Amino acid sequence: MGCSHEGASWHAGVLSQSQISEALEEDVETLSELLAYPAFNQFARQEHEGSTRCLTLSAAMRANLAIAHALWRQAKLSSDVAAQVVSSCPQIGASVAAITDFEHNQSPGLASHYHERPDPFRLFDPVADEMLPLQVTDEYLDLVDDRFLLWRRPEVEPVVTAANLHARSRRVASDPHDCVARQELLQQLAGLNRSVCHDRVWLGRVADGTFLPQAHDNGKDDRLPSSVFERPSSAASTLEMNYRTKISVNISLAARIMKRRALGLRVRSANAPRPW
Structure with a gap:
């Protein structure tokens, strides 16, 4: 037996290994290599030998899985x-999940069915199948020179942007004749893909097949370290401008694609032909 219905399964946080495989478009056997890592494997369960292997994952852990993949x-x-x-x-996963699985002052009883859950950017509308970046929300991990990892996210907190859009959309829905509300909503919608500034955090580096996180400041600060960018004289502070190679991964887009597939929604690459 499977874990549960695909839409309900996602929001319940219970996914079978085959459902995860389909959501990531990865072969089940190959995917087991990633799922075997303790950070993910600890959430796996199997009722008895031969039964479906399921993972119980929070929204942040689902985002982490998409990001790792x-x-x-x-x-x-x-x-x-x-x-x-x-x-x-x-x-990082928690930040991405705050948009992918957006919730705004909402108790579970108010959105028992997954179609009723708030989606201010309409990322999971059935017709929104073209996977495009969204400037005001999207976060990136940059791999510089095959070893340094940088995290980039919008300076304006994406959850604040989402909450404002959600509130304005609800205001217009409750009173379509409210001209002020409509104008505010249209103005915000028009700016969703404007160029944005990013906060940048140096996460650490890869050496000898191991990720070495950047050390915290004397263990007193729980935030990811970013002081390296505050010292212009530091060699590391110039990583964005002085490098041989850089691969930028849109981790928000990766999480959105995984969720759309898990919900049974169509996903089409930006340059793929339309079906009509």
Whole structure:
């Protein structure tokens, strides 16, 4: 037996290994290499031999899985190193999941069916199948010179942008004749793909097949270290401008694609022909 219905399964956080395989478009046997990492394997369960193997994953862990898979396949890190990155830096998955599985002052009883859950950017609308970047929300992991990892995210908190859009959409829905609300909504929608500035955090480096996180400041700060960018004289502070190679992975897009497939929604690459 499977874990549960695909839409309900995603929001319940219970996914079978085959469902994850389909959501990531990865062969089940090959995917087991990534899922065997303790950060993911600890959430696996199997009622008895021969039954479906399921993983119970929070929204942040589902995002972590999508991010690790993207680092593995797009940045060409090993599956172990990719899993080490998301395990060492859980803030990243939590940040991405805050948009992918957006919730805004909502109790579970108000959205018992997954189609009713808030989706301010319409990322999971059935017709929104073209996978395009969204400037105001999307976060990136940059692999510089095959060893340094940088995290980039919009300076304006994406969840704040989402909450504002959600509130304005609800206001217009409740009173379509509210001209002020409509104008505010249209203005925000028009700016969703404007160029944005990013906060940048140096996460660490890859050496000898292992991810080495950047050390915290004397263990007193729980935030990911970013002081390296505050010292212009530091060699590391010039990584963005002085490098031989850089691979940028849109980790928000990776998480969106995984969720759309898990919900049974169509996913089409940006340059693929339309079906009509």
